Structures are given as structure tokens and as C-alpha cells.
Amino acid sequence: MQEKGNISIHTENIFPIIKKFLYSDNEIFLRELVSNAVDAVQKIKRLAALGQYQGELGSPLVEVSLDEEKKTITISDNGLGMTADEIKKYINQVAFSGASEFVEKFKDAKDANEIIGKFGLGFYSAFMVADLVEIQTLSYQEGAEPARWVCDGSTEFEITEGARSTRGTDIILHINKDAEEFLSKYKLEEILDKYGKFLPVPIKFGTKTTTEPDGEDEEGKPKTRQIEVDNIINTTNPIWTKAPTELKDEDYLDFYKQLYPFSEDPLFWIHLNVDYPFNLTGVLYFPKLKNDFEMQRNKIKLFSRQVFITDEVKDIVPEFLMLLHGVIDSPDIPLNVSRSFLQADSNVKKINSYITKKVADKLQELFNKDRKSFEEKWTDIGLFVKYGIISEEKFNDKAKDFALLTNTAGENFTLNEYHEKVKDLQTDKNGSVVYLYTTDAAKQDSFIQSAGKKGYDVLVMDSPIDNHFINHLEQKLEKTVLKRVDSSVVDQLIEKDEQNEHVLTEEQTEKAKQVFEKAISKPGYQVEVVALHPDEMPVTVTMDEFMRRMKDMAKMGGGMGFYGQMPDNYKVAINGNHKLIGRILAAGSEEEQNKLAKQAVDLALLSQGMLSGSDLTAFVSRSVELI
């Protein structure tokens, strides 16, 4: 048997595509060839199960071996092998999908999908690293002859009689000069570990030494001995291939540790399992969030039939769940294709919304089943939920029932509960319910206290996402506005019909305004005399809610450049009912008035963490003097 020929279907055009576009990373040749070997082993098992192969199956095994001297890497399997005709058909006719014929032939078999090879190009990735590729193979078919195929990466090939005496295939790669880095045991081990750690057939790479018990010595103590065993690099039944009912919490936690050895235990997990209208299994974990979000992205590993593909799951996993950890396995995600294609793919879209729905359902279930524990985890979960609420309408529809608002007392409320809680006291004269919030409870403490005295409740909105969440709430909730607790003096936070009066005469009011304007003598501060309770602070400095929000957005790069450039504008509210104001007005000299007014303003700024630099120094020395 000797035959020479040309590989059909414009192979000349295909090689550069394989090299450049399909596989940006040439290490994946090993993934492709090992996957083919795994497929071959699974196919023979299937044939045996269907009664179409009666011979000895042996233990399924794929072996990767390295010969540094000969500069070869060999991938061997005891799968179904190929006849010379099959080589011509499956290997030579590149675009002819061998798998589709296989499926056609066994289409009545259950799980035929499982064995579809999707691309028909994987084998040729060998030429990314080899300048000569040889196949030695013996088919399972009765009376089959061993066959050998050899190709140097041009469009010419040669088929001759082969040397293999047992069923299966060896793919021998003669590694080219540019790819010699792969002729290293460590490099291969690393690649196998990356792509093959969870393949469904044992993958052997060399041997390793282990210790096993070896009877007892003369004194009756147990003895051990060292033996060489196959170095199997993979776990063939990772947890996502099992049914949730077979698994205990420890199994999920162990698997998490295996994937992320240095991480704290996750908060909870979701086992994904769907076979219609697409195939997908996996386990997604909610990690404990650290502040360094960037570090926690790209922690979801994408597999296709247990072959690791990538940890860039953008588009497949909704953006707001990118901080989740775990694995997703789906043969229905197109691989090796460009991002834009992936975005447009209808399966990818379906998978994306499936994951969104599953996560929402799981959260709802946790909330319903054990609200206390849900609340305890809220600091971590809340970030996902808020992000999801803002970015995905469908998620919002579900999440609005379990999203929580937390107040300064640490109590949690659903959106409906909170509305009920505050609506009586916190409805303004226009009928809008005003939710008060703090972004920094320590800094805004004096305002929180004042609000508290009025019976108002204050929410804590201090996570990085709350800025956006606040805007979202205002859009979604009917007749509801949110105001930061320090955006006005307490009486003006929630405007009511009744107007309070202060005790100063018109003349005194005007005088007080002048004194304070002079004492401040800085642009951007607008002085106003207001009627607050005598126990409230004599002076309060605030920034208007709208202005502050716009400025915050500008700082975060929200396209509000105009507001970013506006000077800071503050309101200085003088409490006409505070006895200190009367004292200032009654002070002996103008100088004395000025000093006291300055002191009162600085105290207000100090209590809000707004006093620093030379102003702070001046305040301290003035205080010393006054004592």
C-alpha cells in the first residue's frame, strides 16, 4: 500500500488561517490532538456499548510522550483507529466533517451529540508546531491493516503501510525550530494541566514515584516501598458532570479549593444543568468579594465537553456576573471564533439569559428559605445584585423582590418594605417620598443624628456601585427621590408645608448674614438664615444634592465634564434659633463678631471633615486663643 496525493479543498488557504486567526495561541495544538484522542477512545466505547465492536476494549487511555533527542511529541490512544480510507476521508478532506458522518451513522444512538467533533480543523493545528506530522493507526474494524500517513505541512501527503500492532492511533509531531519550547517536560505538563485537567479519559504523561505500604519489618512496624506508577494528569469525573443529588456541600467546597487554592470559601453556589435548547453544565460560585475587583475577574473557566477552552467568558456570562467563579461546560458555544461572532451567536445569547435567570432564581430561593443568612451575605451579594439590576432589565424584574436596602442601624428592608416604613414621615409637600442616604456614615454623622431626631431613617449607600443604583431607584420607583443626608439642613431635606419661624428680627437677620459673609470671605459659599430647632448646630454647610451628584458623576468619568469644571458651591445655613447667633450679634466689636462667626463656620466644616490645611491651622490657633 503506497499512495501519494494532494489534500483537497484549498488547503493552501486554510493553513495560514489556522495559523493566524483560528488559534492565536499555538499551545492549543496539544489540546486539539489530545481531544481527538479522547474522542477516539469514547467512540470505541460507544461502539462497544452498541454491540458494533466485540473485541477487547482494554482500559481507556491517552498517552502523551516526549522524545527530546528525536524532537518529537507523540499523542497515542487506544481508541477506534482509522483505516487508510478513513484517513483519506477524515484527514485529507479537511472540510469534510468526519464527525457528521459518524453521527449520521449512529444517529439513533443516545447522546450522539456528545461525540460530534465540531470543527474538522483541529488536527491541522499540529502544523503550528510541527514541520512533519505522522499518523500511525490501526482501525478497530475486522481485518483492518495498519496505516501510516505523513505530511510535511505542504498540500502533499503520503499514505503507506503502518507499523501499529494494537488498535488505536499515534500522532507523531516532529517539532519545528520555532516551537522547540514545547520539547520540555515542564512546558507540556503545564499545558496538559491547563487544558486537560478534567478530560473524561485518563491522560498519561510519563510516570511518577509514589509510596505504598509494604508489609512489616522485624519489629512489626509498617514498611513502605517506592513504586513507579503512571502519571495521570486528570480527574475524569469533575463535579459538574455529576447530578446535584449525588453531591454534598463538601464536594462543592473541595472543588472550589482545587480551582482556587488560595481563596476563602465561597458564599454559595449554583449548579447549572440544562440540555434544551442548548447543552450546558457547570457550577458557579459566589465568592467573598475583596476590594480588588479586577483581580477577581476572569475566574470562570469555560469548557467544551470537559476540554478547557478559555477563562475569558465575556458575552457568555452577563457582565454583572463576571466576578463569579467556577466552570461552565457547553459544547454549544462556538470556539476559536472571533468575539463579534460570539456576541451575535444565538446560543451564546440564550446561555447568557439562562445564567441570568438561574442566578436570579437561586437568590430568590436563598432569600425565601433563610432570609437571615441572605442578609448576612448581602454585603457581598449586594454588589452583584445592584449591578445586575442596573444593567439587565430581566434581572431587575426578578431582583426587585429580594434586593435589600440597609439603614444606618444595620437593618435590611426590601424595596416594598422600605417604602412602607418611611412613607408616613418622609413624604414631602409634593407627595414624593424622600429616601435619605449617607455615603459615609462617619463623616456625615452630625446630619444623620439630626435626621434621626426628626424620626427620619437614613440608608447606607457606600459601595462603589451605589451612585448608579441611586439613579436607577429614582427612575424605577414611583414618586420617590433620594437625597444625601447632608444635602440640606434637616428641615429642608424633606420639604413640608408648615414653615418654621426663627426668633431674629429682620434687621438682625440681615446683620447675621453680613457678619457671616464677611467671616467666610470665599467665593462659592451662599449664606442663608434659617429656622431650625435651637438644639441643631448653629451653622451647617451643605452642597445641593443635584450639584453634588453631577460632580460625582463627572469625577467618575460619566461624561459630565461641564459640572466637573464648575466651582464647588455650598450653602451655609445659619440657625436663627441658636443662642450662639444672638451672642455673636451682641458681641462688643466687629472684630469679635468676625472671630466668633469664623469659629462657628469652621466648627461646621470640621464636623463634616471639610476643614484642612491652613484653614485648619488657623482654626486651631484661634481656638487656643479663645480658651
Ligand SMILES: Nc1ncnc2c1ncn2[C@@H]1O[C@H](COP(=O)(O)OP(=O)(O)OP(=O)(O)O)[C@@H](O)[C@H]1O
Ligand atoms: N486520534 C484519532 N483517532 C481516530 N480518528 C481521529 C483521530 N484524530 C483525528 N481523527 C479523525 O479525523 C477527523 C478530523 O479531525 P479534526 O481534529 O481535524 O476534526 P474534528 O475532531 O472533527 O473536530 P475538532 O477536533 O476541531 O473538534 C476526526 O473527526 C476523526 O474522525
